[in-house]
Amino acid sequence: MVQSYTIGVLSRESGVNLETIRYYERIGLLAEPPRAINGYRRYDASTIQRLRFIRRGRELGFGIAEIKTLLQLADQPEQPCHEADRLVREHLTAVEARIQDLRALREVLSRLADCRSPSAEHCRLLETLDQRVCGGSSANSDHWNCPVENL
Amino acid sequence: MVQSYTIGVLSRESGVNLETIRYYERIGLLAEPPRAINGYRRYDASTIQRLRFIRRGRELGFGIAEIKTLLQLADQPEQPCHEADRLVREHLTAVEARIQDLRALREVLSRLADCRSPSAEHCRLLETLDQRVCGGSSANSDHWNCPVENL
DNA sequence: CCTGAACCCCGTAGTTGCTACGGAGTCAAC
DNA sequence: GTTGACTCCGTAGCAACTACGGGGTTCAGG
Structure with missing residues (x-):
């Protein structure tokens, strides 16, 4: 008779929500x-490991499909790890791009923050969204898009 | 008879997808x-402005609910802009936190990248996910969680 | 007048990765 | 025997769209 776990125990041990396991x-x-x-579902210890693997992969930002691939790779220890490495690099590139995006965003937002205008009329944020911020005069606001840089 | 636009024109002029408008x-x-x-829906020019406002807000990462608030604020130009400013700062804080998260993630990923192990058995990524990376020996891998730092 | 392309309408379902809900059965302890 | 903690299942909700399918409309060319 082999050790087995119910789904609740598995959830606690793996750190993965019970409903998520289902x-x-x-x-x-x-x-x-x-x-x-x-x-009732009966799990063995290896499933705890598998779920932890999944959880860590998710924490590293990998998608479900990618984790599926990684699980397969982990199950074939004799193969070289090109594929895993490719996924890591691809993901790293995406993360770096996202960081750049967010940095640009942070710049824009910090320029908009701390606007103490007494009237929303000239609130920096609202003007930016309205695109009134850059024109100066009210004419010709059509083809010239406000520099909320490439985001 | 007033100038009016169909939804397709509105979509092109505002840069918002037609289905998204609906x-x-x-x-x-x-x-x-x-x-x-x-x-057919008939829009006037002010709707183009409104949609651009919405689009820029989304590009700045504001949620739909926040944009709803911002639109109301923009419609009341005599009020001070505390609320808009609060939203900006709240959002800025979230963006900064997200950047920190992603930076930590980038560190972990870049340590995992460029693993040229000939076998997946000792692939850095897979070992990390398997949590074998930190123990050394195979025993005692339960209470000591691998340092994939606070993410 | 007819055809076909380019519009528009609507409702619904799919996306991602879960999380929550409701109603019901099960199990161990007191 | 009754509480309370557990489990089961199917379905719906979240955010913010995007896509699909099946139909009606408009207009220019032949």
């Missing part, structure tokens, strides 16, 4: 486990 | 426009 099963990320006579 | 109408972000005899 969700992973539904989408085929986790295999359907055997059931006890009462219908 | 979506904004459904969720009450955009008022229901009058209709032509054939049932």
